[in-house]
Amino acid sequence: MDYRLDYVSKLLEKTSKKRIETYVISRIWHKLSNSEIKLVPQQYVKRNNEKYALTDLYLPQIKLHIEINEPPHYESIERIEIDEKRREEIENKTNHTVIIIDCRKSLDDIHIDIDEIINIINVKIIELNKLGHFKPWETDNEFTPEFHLNKGYLKIQEEPCLKTIEDICKLFDVKVPKRGFYRKGGIGHPTEKDLGIWWPVEKHRIWDNQISENGVLIYEKNKDLAERKKHVEKYINTKERRATFFCQTDVLGFKFYRFKGIFELDKELSNPEFGIVWKRIDDFIKL
Amino acid sequence: MDYRLDYVSKLLEKTSKKRIETYVISRIWHKLSNSEIKLVPQQYVKRNNEKYALTDLYLPQIKLHIEINEPPHYESIERIEIDEKRREEIENKTNHTVIIIDCRKSLDDIHIDIDEIINIINVKIIELNKLGHFKPWETDNEFTPEFHLNKGYLKIQEEPCLKTIEDICKLFDVKVPKRGFYRKGGIGHPTEKDLGIWWPVEKHRIWDNQISENGVLIYEKNKDLAERKKHVEKYINTKERRATFFCQTDVLGFKFYRFKGIFELDKELSNPEFGIVWKRIDDFIKL
Numbered sequence: 001m002d003y004r005l006d007y008v009s010k011l012l013e014k015t016s017k018k019r020i021e022t023y024v025i026s027r028i029w030h031k032l033s034n035s036e037i038k039l040v041p042q043q044y045v046k047r048n049n050e051k052y053a054l055t056d057l058y059l060p061q062i063k064l065h066i067e068i069n070e071p072p073h074y075e076s077i078e079r080i081e082i083d084e085k086r087r088e089e090i091e092n093k094t095n096h097t098v099i100i101i102d103c104r105k106s107l108d109d110i111h112i113d114i115d116e117i118i119n120i121i122n123v124k125i126i127e128l129n130k131l132g133h134f135k136p137w138e139t140d141n142e143f144t145p146e147f148h149l150n151k152g153y154l155k156i157q158e159e160p161c162l163k164t165i166e167d168i169c170k171l172f173d174v175k176v177p178k179r180g181f182y183r184k185g186g187i188g189h190p191t192e193k194d195l196g197i198w199w200p201v202e203k204h205r206i207w208d209n210q211i212s213e214n215g216v217l218i219y220e221k222n223k224d225l226a227e228r229k230k231h232v233e234k235y236i237n238t239k240e241r242r243a244t245f246f247c248q249t250d251v252l253g254f255k256f257y258r259f260k261g262i263f264e265l266d267k268e269l270s271n272p273e274f275g276i277v278w279k280r281i282d283d284f285i286k287l
Numbered sequence: 288m289d290y291r292l293d294y295v296s297k298l299l300e301k302t303s304k305k306r307i308e309t310y311v312i313s314r315i316w317h318k319l320s321n322s323e324i325k326l327v328p329q330q331y332v333k334r335n336n337e338k339y340a341l342t343d344l345y346l347p348q349i350k351l352h353i354e355i356n357e358p359p360h361y362e363s364i365e366r367i368e369i370d371e372k373r374r375e376e377i378e379n380k381t382n383h384t385v386i387i388i389d390c391r392k393s394l395d396d397i398h399i400d401i402d403e404i405i406n407i408i409n410v411k412i413i414e415l416n417k418l419g420h421f422k423p424w425e426t427d428n429e430f431t432p433e434f435h436l437n438k439g440y441l442k443i444q445e446e447p448c449l450k451t452i453e454d455i456c457k458l459f460d461v462k463v464p465k466r467g468f469y470r471k472g473g474i475g476h477p478t479e480k481d482l483g484i485w486w487p488v489e490k491h492r493i494w495d496n497q498i499s500e501n502g503v504l505i506y507e508k509n510k511d512l513a514e515r516k517k518h519v520e521k522y523i524n525t526k527e528r529r530a531t532f533f534c535q536t537d538v539l540g541f542k543f544y545r546f547k548g549i550f551e552l553d554k555e556l557s558n559p560e561f562g563i564v565w566k567r568i569d570d571f572i573k574l
Contacts, residue, residue, distance in 0.1 A: 005394045008310060009307055009310040012310060013306040016300045016309075019300040022313075023292065023295065026299065026317060027313075030313060030314045030317040030318055031318075031320075033398070035395070107289040107292045107322060
C-alpha cells in the first residue's frame with residue numbers, strides 16, 4: 001500500500017474516537033491536497049521542567065500546531081484560561097505557532113476557519129520554497145537502504161530512518177544476526193575495529209532504553225536489577241563505539257530505526273544501579 | 288452540534304475500521320465541499336428475490352453508488368467476476384449508477400479517480416439544478432414540526448421526518464402520552480374520529496414491527512405468541528385508521544420517525560399466528 005495512504009488512513013482511524021478531531025484533520029489533509037506536507041498527530045511538546053503537552057496536529061515542516069477544541073474546552077473560564085496558558089507556554093518554549101479551531105461553531109464557520117488555515121499553510125510553504133528551505137515529506141525512497149547508500153553517509157541532522165534490522169544490515173553489507181544478546185541487539189562493523197552497529201529498542205520486554213531529548217545520551221538499563229549489574233560490569237570498560245539506530249514506535253504504530261550518531265560508554269555517568277549511559281561522540285558515519 | 292457535522296463525523300467514525308474506505312469517503316465529502324449533498328453509507332439495495340447488497344456510499348440525490356474496493360477484491364478472477372455481477376445487478380435493478388474505486392492504485396492515482404468522481408457529481412447537480420429537480424440535503428429545518436406545520440400537510444413522497452414523539456404530538460397539537468400500551472405507541476387524533484396517530488418502532492423490546500419495501504404493508508407482531516394472539520383478537524375488528532410514523536434507526540445511530548401514510552387493518556392478511564397486518568390507504572394527511 002502507498003505509504004502516505006497507509007499513514008493518513010491510520011491517523012484518521014486512530015483519532016476516530018474523537019470524531020470531530022478526525023473530521024477536522026481529514027478536511028485539512030484533503031483540502032491541502034499536497035502529499036508533500038506531513039501531518040503528525042499528538043505531537044509531544046515540553047512546556048516546562050515538569051509539564052508536557054500533546055498537540056492535536058503538528059506540521060513539522062512549517063512548525064505549526066493545530067489544536068482542535070471541542071465544546072468542553074469552553075465550559076468554564078478556568079478551562080479557557082488553562083488552555084490559553086498552555087498555548088502560550090508551547091509557543092514560548094518551542095517558537096512554533098499554535099492555531100486553535102473552535103468546534104462550537106457551525107459547520108460552515110468551521111469550514112471557513114479551516115480554509116484560512118489552509119491559506120496560512122500554503123503561504124508558508126511558498127515562502128520556504130522561495131528560500132529553498134522546504135523539505136518535502138519524502139517517504140517511499142527515504143526509508144530504503146539504497147537511498148542512503150546512494151548518498152554515501154548518514155547524518156543525524158537529516159534524521160535518517162530505516163524500517164527493519166535487515167535494512168540496517170544492508171547499509172553495512174553484513175549478515176543479519178539471528179540470535180544471542182549482542183547479535184540480536186547489534187552486530188560488529190565489517191571492517192572498522194571496535195565499532196558496533198546497534199539497534200536498541202525503546203520499549204523492550206527486557207530492556208528499558210531511553211534517549212535524552214537533545215539526543216546526546218542513551219540510557220541502557222536491564223529491567224532486572226541483578227541482570228543490570230551484570231550487564232554494567234561486563235561492559236563498563238569497553239572501548240567500543242556504537243553506530244546507533246534507536247528504535248521507536250510512533251503513535252500510529254509505525255516502527256522506525258533512526259540513526260542517532262556514534263556513541264561511546266560514559267564511565268562517569270554509568271553505574272551498576274542505574275545502568276549504562278552512552279554519550280554521542282559523532283553525528284556522522286560514512287557508508 | 289451542527290447536524291451535518293454530527294452526521295458526517297459519525298459516518299467517518301463508523302467506517303474507521305475500514306480505514307481506506309474512511310479515507311476515500313472523507314476525501315469525497317471534503318473535496319465536494321457542498322453541504323447540500325447527502326452521503327449515505329451502507330445503502331441497502333435489493334439485487335433479486337433472495338439477495339441484497341450494501342453499497343459503501345450512496346448519493347441519493349443523484350442516484351449514484353460508490354464502491355470502495357480494497358485490494359482483496361482483486362485477489363482472484365472469481366472475486367472480480369462476483370463483484371462485476373453484483374454491480375450489474377444493482378444497476379439493472381435500481382437504474383442507479385455504480386462507480387468503483389480501485390484502492391490498489393497509488394495515492395496520487397486514487398486522488399485522480401476521486402477528482403473525476405467529484406466532477407461527475409458536480410455535473411449531475413448542475414443538470415438537476417437547471418431542471419429545477421435538485422433537492423438540497425435539508426437538515427435542521429426539515430426535522431422540526433414547525434417546518435411541516437408551515438406547509439400544512441405531510442405527504443409520503445416528500446419523506447417527512449420527525450426526531451421525537453414530542454415533535455409528532457406538536458404536529459397535531461396533542462399532549463404527549465406518558466404510559467400504557469396505546470398511549471405509549473400512539474394517541475388519538477384530537478378532532479377526527481377513528482383516526483389514531485401511531486409511532487411503531489422497528490426494533491422494539493416487545494414488538495417485532497416491519498414495513499414492506501414498497502411501504503404499503505406494516506406487520507405488527509408481539510414477540511410473545513400468547514400476547515400476539517391476545518393483541519390480534521383485541522384489534523381484529525377495529526375500524527380505526529392510523530396516521531403512521533414508523534421509527535427506524537439508521538446505520539449511524541440516528542433515530543427518525545418517518546411519516547408512512549394512513550393505514551387500516553387488513554383482516555384477510557392478519558391472523559393470530561402471524562400478527563396484524565396494516566395496509567396503506569392514503570399517502571397524505573392535512574395538518
